[in-house]
Amino acid sequence: MKHLLSIDDVSRDEIETVFETAADMHDVQRREVKKLPALRGRTVVNLFFEDSTRTRSSFEIAGKWLSADVINISAKGSSASKGESLRDTVLTVCAMGVDGLVVRHPASGAAHQVSQWVDASVVNAGDGMHEHPTQALLDAYTLRTRLGSLQDRHVAIIGDLTHSRVFRSNVLCLTKLGARVTVVAPPTLMPAGVGAWSRAAGFETSYDVDAVLPEADAVMMLRVQRERMSGGYFPSAREYTVGYGLTRDRLALLKPDAPICHPGPMNRGLEIAADAADAAQSVVLEQVSGGLAIRMAVLYHLLAGEES
Amino acid sequence: MADPRTVLDARDISRALTRISHEILERNKGASQLVLLGLHTRGVPLAHRIAQRIQAVEGAGVDVGELDVTMYRDDLRKQPTRRSHKTVIPGSGIDDKVVVLVDDVLFSGRTIRASLDALADLGRPSAVRLAVLVDRGHRELPIRADHVGKNLPSARTERVSVKVAEIDGEDEVTIS
Numbered sequence: 001m002k003h004l005l006s007i008d009d010v011s012r013d014e015i016e017t018v019f020e021t022a023a024d025m026h027d028v029q030r031r032e033v034k035k036l037p038a039l040r041g042r043t044v045v046n047l048f049f050e051d052s053t054r055t056r057s058s059f060e061i062a063g064k065w066l067s068a069d070v071i072n073i074s075a076k077g078s079s080a081s082k083g084e085s086l087r088d089t090v091l092t093v094c095a096m097g098v099d100g101l102v103v104r105h106p107a108s109g110a111a112h113q114v115s116q117w118v119d120a121s122v123v124n125a126g127d128g129m130h131e132h133p134t135q136a137l138l139d140a141y142t143l144r145t146r147l148g149s150l151q152d153r154h155v156a157i158i159g160d161l162t163h164s165r166v167f168r169s170n171v172l173c174l175t176k177l178g179a180r181v182t183v184v185a186p187p188t189l190m191p192a193g194v195g196a197w198s199r200a201a202g203f204e205t206s207y208d209v210d211a212v213l214p215e216a217d218a219v220m221m222l223r224v225q226r227e228r229m230s231g232g233y234f235p236s237a238r239e240y241t242v243g244y245g246l247t248r249d250r251l252a253l254l255k256p257d258a259p260i261c262h263p264g265p266m267n268r269g270l271e272i273a274a275d276a277a278d279a280a281q282s283v284v285l286e287q288v289s290g291g292l293a294i295r296m297a298v299l300y301h302l303l304a305g306e307e308s
Numbered sequence: 309m310a311d312p313r314t315v316l317d318a319r320d321i322s323r324a325l326t327r328i329s330h331e332i333l334e335r336n337k338g339a340s341q342l343v344l345l346g347l348h349t350r351g352v353p354l355a356h357r358i359a360q361r362i363q364a365v366e367g368a369g370v371d372v373g374e375l376d377v378t379m380y381r382d383d384l385r386k387q388p389t390r391r392s393h394k395t396v397i398p399g400s401g402i403d404d405k406v407v408v409l410v411d412d413v414l415f416s417g418r419t420i421r422a423s424l425d426a427l428a429d430l431g432r433p434s435a436v437r438l439a440v441l442v443d444r445g446h447r448e449l450p451i452r453a454d455h456v457g458k459n460l461p462s463a464r465t466e467r468v469s470v471k472v473a474e475i476d477g478e479d480e481v482t483i484s
Binding site: 017020021023024027031032033035036037038066300301304305306 | 376378379380384385386387388389390391392393394395425429430431
């Protein structure tokens with residue numbers, strides 16, 4: 001594997017290999033010396049054109065724990081804010097001898113475009129409304145750790161699907177691993193063309209949270225991405241919560257052992273109630289620690305071997 | 309390549325492991341503070357077998373763990389990435405313990421160098437020793453084993469293959 005741009009490019013076997021490696025990486029997190037020398041001498045640049053806390057710090061720690069030299073560049077405070085093009089920024093960074101680029105960009109397809117310009121391995125850390133492959137891998141890894149296997153397990157993905165790259169990557173990843181997926185959203189936040197895609201990819205769509213929740217083996221809540229909304233997608237936050245939020249009442253509909261995921265950051269009180277976010281079956285923090293292990297595994301497989 | 313020639317059969321391997329177990333106990337003056345760490349893959353079952361023999365002799369158990377050195381290898385960039393295995397350190401840790409690394413074949417010494425690096429990240433043993441079933445020579449680093457099942461002079465081009473029942477269904481060492 002040279003790049004990780006989309007879950008579509010990754011086979012089920014490769015996903016399993018990443019999971020197995022991540023399980024070993026998870027153990028490193030419990031050690032006193034959280035360091036492996038696998039990427040010593042490699043340089044990884046986190047190029048973030050969008051705000052991020054957990055993804056950027058997760059990639060940064062992952063690279064550092066594998067002994068790579070890690071540099072963070074944000075659009076704010078860099079030459080990009082002076083009007084430099086993405087291509088010039090990327091080429092400038094790579095001219096410094098970079099081995100890996102972790103790219104987050106508000107434009108869908110940006111990471112793929114970057115991979116065409118450079119020799120370095122590129123990891124898509126979120127491109128617009130397109131994909132976020134490491135998030136999907138960590139979600140599936142977290143669920144598999146809890147559920148044992150994802151084969152024939154029913155996962156409900158609920159929330160702002162239109163603006164969610166996490167949803168797209170997760171559908172690809174979960175169905176590839178044999179899970180049955182139902183996506184739920186208000187009609188205004190159900191992406192155009194999802195019907196054709198769902199028929200082709202074999203997942204279901206629904207507008208009825210209360211009907212889906214009792215049957216789900218796991219539930220994945222998505223953030224309402226108000227920063228991406230140009231118009232009114234729902235009348236009020238209150239109405240959204242009543243219709244589609246994982247409220248205290250809806251928590252009671254869930255199987256008691258069904259894990260609750262959220263990619264973060266959470267809008268508490270909007271798409272997820274505090275009772276659900278902090279419930280015993282919530283795996284939000286496991287997603288964060290698993291995410292670090294997944295990113296270590298991905299960086300290892302992209303950068304450690306001869307092929308890179 | 310020549311047909312494989314058996315250099316150790318199951319009984320030879322059993323005797324060698326028994327002797328190594330006694331040597332470890334003698335050198336350590338008993339089983340206290342002893343930790344056996346098997347190197348993946350075939351070092352792991354060998355470490356467990358040595359531990360069983362020590363238990364039989366001493367009547368006291370000895371801690372056994374597993375060490376994977378994939379991430380510490382100096383040839384990581386010369387081949388496609390390999391999958392790592394689990395490193396399992398006994399609950400009591402390895403600080404101030406006598407750690408005996410157990411592997412099937414000692415060849416260039418690079419795996420053992422990687423093991424020493426891995427150990428340094430895991431704790432600070434009071435001593436580290438090395439037990440191998442076969443020492444075939446051709447060292448590239450100043451490393452030697454403390455306990456050897458069989459010294460096996462070999463040409464660099466020859467292939468030494470160790471089979472253990474737990475993984476391969478039979479015990480045998482061949483050279484070809």
